[in-house]
Amino acid sequence: xxxxxxxxxxxxxxxxxxxxxxxxxxxxxxxxxxxxxxxxxxxxxxxxxxxxxxxxxxxxxxxxxxxxxxxxxxxxxxxxxxxxxxxxxxxxxxxxxxxxxxxxxxxxxxxxxxxxxxxxxxxxxxxxxxxxxxxxxxxxxxxxxxxxxxxxxxxxxxxxxxxxxxxxxxxxxxxxxxxxxxxxxxxxxxxxxxxxxxxxxxxxxxxxxxxxxxxxxxxxxxxxxxxxxxxxxxxxxxxxxxxxxxxxxxxxxxxxxxxxxxxxxxxxxxxxxxxxxxxxxxxxxxxxxxxxxxxxxxxxxxxxxxxxxxxxxxxxxxxxxxxxxxxxxxxxxxxxxxxxxxxxxxxxxxxxxxxxxxxxxxxxxxxxxxxxxxxxxxxxxxxxxxxxxxxxxxxxx
Amino acid sequence: xxxxxxxxxxxxxxxxxxxxxxxxxxxxxxxxxxxxxxxxxxxxxxxxxxxxxxxxxxxxxxxxxxxxxxxxxxxxxxxxxxxxxxxxxxxxxxxxxxxxxxxxxxxxxxxxxxxxxxxxxxxxxxxxxxxxxxxxxxxxxxxxxxxxxxxxxxxxxxxxxxxxxxxxxxxxxxxxxxxxxxxxxxxxxxxxxxxxxxxxxxxxxxxxxxxxxxxxxxxxxxxxxxxxxxxxxxxxxxxxxxxxxxxxxxxxxxxxxxxxxxxxxxxxxxxxxxxxxxxxxxxxxxxxxxxxxxxxxxxxxxxxxxxxxxxxxxxxxxxxxxxxxxxxxxxxxxxxxxxxxxxxxxxxxxxxxxxxxxxxxxxxxxxxxxxxxxxxxxxxxxxxxxxxxxxxxxxxxxxxxxxxxxxxxxxxxxxxxxxxxxxxxxxxxxxxxxxxxxxxxxxxxxxxxxxxxxxxxxxxxxxxxxxxxxxxxxxxxxxxxxxxxxxxxxxxxxxxxxxxxxxxxxxxxxxx
Numbered sequence: 001x002x003x004x005x006x007x008x009x010x011x012x013x014x015x016x017x018x019x020x021x022x023x024x025x026x027x028x029x030x031x032x033x034x035x036x037x038x039x040x041x042x043x044x045x046x047x048x049x050x051x052x053x054x055x056x057x058x059x060x061x062x063x064x065x066x067x068x069x070x071x072x073x074x075x076x077x078x079x080x081x082x083x084x085x086x087x088x089x090x091x092x093x094x095x096x097x098x099x100x101x102x103x104x105x106x107x108x109x110x111x112x113x114x115x116x117x118x119x120x121x122x123x124x125x126x127x128x129x130x131x132x133x134x135x136x137x138x139x140x141x142x143x144x145x146x147x148x149x150x151x152x153x154x155x156x157x158x159x160x161x162x163x164x165x166x167x168x169x170x171x172x173x174x175x176x177x178x179x180x181x182x183x184x185x186x187x188x189x190x191x192x193x194x195x196x197x198x199x200x201x202x203x204x205x206x207x208x209x210x211x212x213x214x215x216x217x218x219x220x221x222x223x224x225x226x227x228x229x230x231x232x233x234x235x236x237x238x239x240x241x242x243x244x245x246x247x248x249x250x251x252x253x254x255x256x257x258x259x260x261x262x263x264x265x266x267x268x269x270x271x272x273x274x275x276x277x278x279x280x281x282x283x284x285x286x287x288x289x290x291x292x293x294x295x296x297x298x299x300x301x302x303x304x305x306x307x308x309x310x311x312x313x314x315x316x317x318x319x320x321x322x323x324x325x326x327x328x329x330x331x332x333x334x335x336x337x338x339x340x341x342x343x344x345x346x347x348x349x350x351x352x353x354x355x356x357x358x359x360x361x362x363x364x365x366x367x368x369x370x371x372x373x374x375x376x377x378x379x380x381x382x383x384x385x386x387x388x389x390x391x392x393x394x395x396x397x
Numbered sequence: 398x399x400x401x402x403x404x405x406x407x408x409x410x411x412x413x414x415x416x417x418x419x420x421x422x423x424x425x426x427x428x429x430x431x432x433x434x435x436x437x438x439x440x441x442x443x444x445x446x447x448x449x450x451x452x453x454x455x456x457x458x459x460x461x462x463x464x465x466x467x468x469x470x471x472x473x474x475x476x477x478x479x480x481x482x483x484x485x486x487x488x489x490x491x492x493x494x495x496x497x498x499x500x501x502x503x504x505x506x507x508x509x510x511x512x513x514x515x516x517x518x519x520x521x522x523x524x525x526x527x528x529x530x531x532x533x534x535x536x537x538x539x540x541x542x543x544x545x546x547x548x549x550x551x552x553x554x555x556x557x558x559x560x561x562x563x564x565x566x567x568x569x570x571x572x573x574x575x576x577x578x579x580x581x582x583x584x585x586x587x588x589x590x591x592x593x594x595x596x597x598x599x600x601x602x603x604x605x606x607x608x609x610x611x612x613x614x615x616x617x618x619x620x621x622x623x624x625x626x627x628x629x630x631x632x633x634x635x636x637x638x639x640x641x642x643x644x645x646x647x648x649x650x651x652x653x654x655x656x657x658x659x660x661x662x663x664x665x666x667x668x669x670x671x672x673x674x675x676x677x678x679x680x681x682x683x684x685x686x687x688x689x690x691x692x693x694x695x696x697x698x699x700x701x702x703x704x705x706x707x708x709x710x711x712x713x714x715x716x717x718x719x720x721x722x723x724x725x726x727x728x729x730x731x732x733x734x735x736x737x738x739x740x741x742x743x744x745x746x747x748x749x750x751x752x753x754x755x756x757x758x759x760x761x762x763x764x765x766x767x768x769x770x771x772x773x774x775x776x777x778x779x780x781x782x783x784x785x786x787x788x789x790x791x792x793x794x795x796x797x798x799x800x801x802x803x804x805x806x807x808x809x810x811x812x813x814x815x816x817x818x819x820x821x822x823x824x825x826x827x828x829x830x831x832x833x834x835x836x837x838x839x840x841x842x843x844x845x846x847x848x849x850x851x852x853x854x855x856x857x858x859x860x861x862x863x864x865x866x867x868x869x870x871x872x873x874x875x876x877x878x879x880x881x882x883x884x885x886x887x888x889x890x891x892x893x894x895x896x897x898x899x900x901x902x903x904x905x906x907x908x909x
Contacts, residue, residue: 203780261775262768269765272754279712279743279751280766280819281734339756 020384021333021345025352032359039362043237046230051309053354054243055081055302059321060328060346061254062295067329068258068267069291070274070338072128076117076135077299077325081318083143084109084303089152089313092159099159103304110300113139114293122289136322144315153312163308167240178239185231189224196220243305250298255343267291271338327374328353331381352377401462402427402561402592403448408459410443410452417443418457419616425561430583430593432607434600436638436866440616441596442486445563449483450476463561480560484550486569490538497521497534500553524552528582544575551582562586563594568602569698580606598696600631600903612637631903632896639866639895647871648846653688653853654874658725660685660827660858665719667700667707673715677703679882681719685827690849690859692873692890694866694898700882701862702746705829709743710736723827737766742825744816746832746862748809752816755805759797760786762804762815766823789818794844810841817848828852831862846872866895878902 032040039045059077066072088106091097097105117135120126172179196216234240258264269277270287278284302321307313332349334341356377360370403425410418418440425431435441446452448461450470461468463479470476473483490499497518506520507513521534528548532541538549547567554562564583568576576599583593583606597603603610604624612619612634619637622629667678678700685691693701706713708721710733721728723739730736736743745751753762763786764771771782786800793814797807804815813833820828830849834842849859849872863869869876876893878886878901886901 206780206784260777260779262772262777263775265761265765265768265777268757268761269754272756273751275751276745276754277765279709279733279745281710281732281737282765283732283734335756339754 021331021348021352021381025348025355028352028359029355032355032363036359036362040359041233043233045358045362046233047237047241049351049354049358050241050244050247052358053350054247054309055305055321056324056328056350056353057247057347058250058298058302058305059295059325060332060350061250061343062298063322063325064254064258064329064332064334064341064343064346065267065291065294066128067326067334067336068271068338068341069288070271071336072121072288072291072338073132073322073326074117074128074292074295075132075322076113076139077295077302078318078321079136079139079143080110080113080296080299081303081306081321082315083113083139083146084300085307085313085317086143086146086152086315088304088307089155090146092156093152093154093313099156103159103162106304107297107300110297110303111293113300114296117296118289118292121292122285122287128288128292143317147313147315149315151312151314155307155311160308160311161242163243163246163305165242166238167242167245173239176236178235178237181231181235181240182228184240185228188227188231192223192227193220246305250301251343251347258343263290268339271335271340273339324350324353327378330378330385333381333385335385336382349381400427401425402464404462405444405448406460406462408444408447408457408461410440410447410457417616418447421459421613421616421618423611423618423621425592425594426609428587428590428592429608430587430595430606432603432610433594433596433613434598434603434610434634434638435613436864439613439638441613442565443616444613445483445565445594445596448476449473449481449563451483477557480558481563482554482557482559482561483563484547484554484565484567486565486567488543488546488550490546490549492539493537495535495537496525496532496541496549499538499549500524500534500556504557520556521552524555525549527555528552529578544571544578547571547575547579548582551579559591561592561594563596565596566598567595568597568599576602598903600634603634610634614638631900635896635899635903639899646843646867648843648850650850650872651854652874653856655687655689655856657687658684659687659723660860661720661722661725662708663720663722665704665707665721666717667703667714668716670714677714677882678707681879681882681884683877683884683887685858685860687858688853688856689875690853690861690873692869692876693860693862693879694869694876694902695864695879696902697864699879699902701879702831703882704879705743705831705860705862708736709733709741709829712736712743737823737825740824740826741829742766742820742823742827743829744820744831744833746835748812748816752819753804753812756803758801758803759790759795759807759815759818760800763789763800763818763822766819770822785822789822793818793821793848808837808841810837810844813837813841813845814848817845821852825857827858827860829860829862832864833861834863834865834868842868866898869893869898870895 029040063074063077066074084106087109088102091105092099092102113135117131120131121128167173167180167184169180172183200216258267266277266282266287269280269282270284274284303318306317310317328349329341329346330336330349331352332341332345332347334345353374356374357370360373365373401424403423405421405423408418408421409416421440421444423444433441433444447457450473453471454469461470463481468476468479491502494502500521501517505512506516518534525532525534528551530545530548530552532545538546541549551562567579571579580602583595586593595603595607607624609621609623610629611621614637622633661684663682665678665681666676669675669677681704683691693704695701703713707717708730710730711717712733721730728739730739730741749755754765760783764782768777771778771785783800790797790800795811795814795818797811804812807815817833833849834845837845849861852859861869861873870890870893873890876888876890876898877884878898880902885904886898888897
């Protein structure tokens, strides 16, 4: 092989390694599209993919913060979803409370659960596994007690519409194609392109090193293409679901926090080396505390999404959600030892899990066997993490 | 007379970049107590690890003859089967298991699927009696003191039918009476035909028990002295331990010391973090002037790290007492953040464990202590961070592909420079450097010395904790000596010699 070819091969290899999960996602999606003779790619199914996985994405973002602090997980998120959903049902349906006020109370309830667990974990140093295992029983039990084992349904429309409706601008969306989705997609792409180019220009002006132009533009084109295809599919169905806007908002906020703020940097440092972080003058207790406060708060929000989607609060809500969220983070490249992982990775992991679920349902895989597949995918992702890390250590030695 | 139980011939052991043992030969006579002395890092422990099979046969050059037969130990078990047992300085006992369980750990009585507990406890009690320990063998290790734990280790060695007992600083954490008991026990064993090799720093103890002494320095055997010949005194041993020439290993030093005292520590005491009844720093006072490099010499375990860390926002220890004055003003630093904002920096001796995040790039490590410098309202300016990291990298001459390289992939010397870069980025006035050149090669050491000189020429002050005496002598303006938690000496670098430092360390051991 000539040196030019070797260089090219090395570049390709790093590209593949950096984007393994995106490539895996695309391949799995293509596989199901072919297997289902295109049904997987019907506008309705694209829409379902978003609707069905919204709660996983929200919880996974919070779970990522916990995992970053050192591979710690929160087992209580499913129970939290159930409890907050129960509170929501009782207040809104049984007591006829104002929906908006109820929502605020529910979010505060999630926050309170986070304060409770965070306190024990961060300041008393009870292992997170134990605290959240206890929480899992505690909150599930409380929820079932509140609901008396029954399902509450009949949420007011004013509540349901916040999460379940679609963007509908009469001038644009009265026809078969909901143009608002396409316009929204174009706006997103333009903003993204302008932001990329501007940051590049400002970097150049300040004399910083800039990314390779080819890779920058190809990335831009690929992302914009994906966004436009997604929006086109949605426009053929009912337009942009509100829940997508919620997701974009939450994911952007947390992606920004983890990537660009000192607060976010502290999570990575803590997971990488707790002692070094402490000696750098960072309050490590507070980082643990905020991780668990955040994940419970986001679980509270997910509870509202779930209640709205199922239009009911039931005692079995949220079962196994913790596993979906943890799986999403690890599949998305978070390290089981902490300190490594991104919000976008967790989102990709959640979507990959969602694609697996939806795809296997569409092509009619036996539901028992579905669990086997998901288990194997999760194991494979973590093995990949462990092995690649061992290789990196060997290469360094 | 020449009945040697053990002969080690021409042992050479190399670690990447360091020759830990250089053609070392050691012969031990049957039935003697043989002391091995030398400075920290001289290679004593490495030699014992070679002997006990921790470094397997083939990872070093040279031969080992035991009872006249050549040995190729691949693992510790191999040497233990022949009756060679090593007791490490750090005791290897499991705190929540009983004495008996610990004694027979890995060597259980009965069969592997059916442990005979009755025999275990009976045998353990019997052996405890031999070492003079009156506690029941059912007692948990965590409930007995360090002195007794040391005896349990010896009883454990006896259970393995020991012929050659190796003790690595057995009395380092013992008080006077426990030490005496232990040494008497060794003499008892000697009568029963057990040969011992003892590594120690305490010359009075060596004089008490040893028949012969081997002095090791810089991985080489200097000489072996026979105590019975009567011409062996402490001065001779000390000269042997430290007597190396200081050549051009240090950059030329200029005097930058100004009159202003920047840090004053007064009657500072610290207790052990876990065992709060143990005093690790005992009523220590010292001060440092602007532009000064102050060395704190001493042996490992003298309490120097504990002193530095407790000053740095009480990051070590329980019940920290004493007063701290920075720029003449008394301050109380309750956490690391406080310490940093008062212009202190603590550069740890354990760069991998306490200093760096190995899985993160150089850039992230460089800025971690002062993220506020590169951020605006908690939002990090990543471009600025990158540039700052690059300029620190260039300033310290860190060799790397880019500042995005993971710190875990750097060499020890470069990692140490990243650690220094991190704390220089924090812009402290006073740097507490804990073993700043440990485990790095001579070239990198020289560069770090230059960095230290640059720092003091800018009016910073440096406290340098080091176990390498030439380094302390070559780099410092003033030298404190610490031993067993106390300050036992202070001298100007001009008047200091290795002999003076060593004898102030040893004088305390003798007096205690």
